[in-house]
Amino acid sequence: MAPTQPPLDTLVPPYIRKIEAYVPSKPDDVLRSMYHTSSLVRMNNNENVIGPPQKSIEAIMNFTPERAAIYPNGDSYHLRHRLSEVFRHPACSFLIGNGANEVITFVIKTFCQKGDNIITTDKTFAVYEWAAGFSGVEARLVPLKDHAFDEEAMIGAIDGRTKVIFICNPNNPTGTYWSEARLRSFLRRVDGRQIVVVDEAYAEFVDQPDYPEGMNLISEFPNLVVFRTFSKMYGLAALRIGYLAGNRNLVDIIRRTCIVYSVNTLAQEAALGALADDGSHIRRTRELVRASKEFLISELDRMNLPWIAGEGNFVVIRLPVSDTLVYRRLMAKGYMVRTMTGFRFPNHIRVTLHDLPVMEGFVQALRSSIA
Ligand SMILES: Cc1ncc(COP(=O)(O)O)c(C=O)c1O
CATH class of the missing domain: 3.90.1150.10 (Aspartate Aminotransferase, domain 1)
Structure with missing residues (x-):
């Protein structure tokens, strides 16, 4: 007798049933x-x-195959300590993930439950919206204005169930960015009531004097989370490594949602190489x-x-x-x-x-x- 099919319509939550896989x-x-x-x-x-930068290439070449048998360091210890030197925040302010994509899911898992919502825009990196969707969380998509994130409309979309606001700075795909003054004013208006994520996946490409490094604002705004990746400027997309940074109390909580060992040894060492580049x-x-x-x-x-x-x-x-x-x-x-x-x-x-x-x-x- 053939085994009984699982009752997928009762086992699978409705918000998963309506999703089309990427x-x-x-x-x-x-x-x-x-x-x-x-x-x-x-x-x-x-x-x-x-x-990748030369020093990342050297790190990859120096990886001896026997080391593939050994689990990676579980919280990217050396990389977090190096980031701590580069950005002058404690090592516990950094959380490394299997690409910035993984840290997006960490943030949603940490702060959102059924009935909550996140806010972002309709024309940005789609993973914020997708990760909300498969977590059963509403994604409120505020239209762009002049191809840029519209702070007024985003503030207007906030309600009592809004937990996270995602800002892609600069925005993929329109390339617009918020200046430091604009980002600070937005953060002041949110006033700590929601988590504000600034995704800086393309930060290293920006050469504009008024572009804010979110990393410099995390001591001042304890609800701010910054994303970075080694996939874009540092040419390590295949190794899957990115990270978030924020106030240590906030990152302590987000860390609870991580699955240990998602960041492999080669990626950690190649990322360390990237940070050693002379510019x-x-x-x-x-x-x-x-x-x-x-x-x-x-x-x-x-x-x-x-x-x-x-x-x-x-x-x-x-x-x-x-x-x-x-x-x-x-x-x-x-x-x-x-x-x-x-x-x-x-x-x-x-x-x-x-x-x-x-x-x-x-x-x-x-x-x-x-x-
Ligand atoms: C804005 C933005 N954030 C995050 C990511 C994800 O980067 P990762 O390769 O580190 O997962 C991308 C990749 O395209 C991106 O464009």
């Missing part, structure tokens, strides 16, 4: 054969095309991003294609035709971009900036894909 892109070899292309440039995930990696990357952005934007203007670009290593492009159609045409030419219709930007694509020779090839491919 479908990740297929591996490069599968995509190359699907689209009959011998090469594939990934321009869909805002990775650093330069790769040349950031300078080189910023220069590449600046030159590619300038080139792409001037080409888009020549093609009469509207674009959205600010801080960060990406540009959003509005297309005169369907984004999925252009995606397929670009894939056949060896360029993979992010379609944005599913992220509430109908018929837009987001493109990660590469070096100039790649961008030149991409522009040619784009021109023929919209013709």
Whole structure:
């Protein structure tokens, strides 16, 4: 007799039943054969095309395979102590996760229960909304204003069940950012009643005098949590390592939701290497991003294609035709971009900036894909 099927409609909570699972892109070899292309440039995930800094590369090369048998340090001790020196906060103010994605779930698990809500915007990094959704928590999505987070509308959306407010600074995908004055004024208005998360995944790309390092504000605002990642500027996306920082009391509570050993040894050591870089990696990357952005934007203007670009290593492009159609045409030419219709930007694509020779090839491919 066949085993009885579990009663999924009674076992699975309604908020999980209504979720559609995220479908990740297929591996490069599968995509190359699907689209009959011998090469594939990934321009869909805002990775650093330069790769990791030299000292991270050395850390990875020095990792001897026997060490794979040993569990990693359970709370990234050395990395937290190094972050403590870099940012001058106690080591217990830092909590390391398997990418910034994991620390998003820590925060929601810590503060939200059924009936609570989080606030963010409708056009930002989607994981805040998804993590709320699979936790049974309402995500209130306040529209952007002039492509930026709208503090007035966000304050207006707060009610007695609002627990966390997520601000992506600079915003993925629009590249806008709040200045220090704007962030401080928002934090003063929230006045400690909710947790305010400032996601600084792209902070190291920003070279603007009024850009606030949230890290400098955590002693002053005990409800502030800052996210950082080693996936973007530091080119360690495959190793999955990111972190949050906040007031020690707050981080002590958030730590209760962590599952130990989610951050592997190689990632911890490569991240330590990244922090030992003398600044040349950031300078080189910023220069590449600046030159590619300038080139792409001037080409888009020549093609009469509207674009959205600010801080960060990406540009959003509005297309005169369907984004999925252009995606397929670009894939056949060896360029993979992010379609944005599913992220509430109908018929837009987001493109990660590469070096100039790649961008030149991409522009040619784009021109023929919209013709
Ligand atoms: C704004 C933002 N936050 C967080 C993340 C997640 O980063 P990680 O790779 O560390 O999980 C991303 C990745 O795209 C991002 O764009």
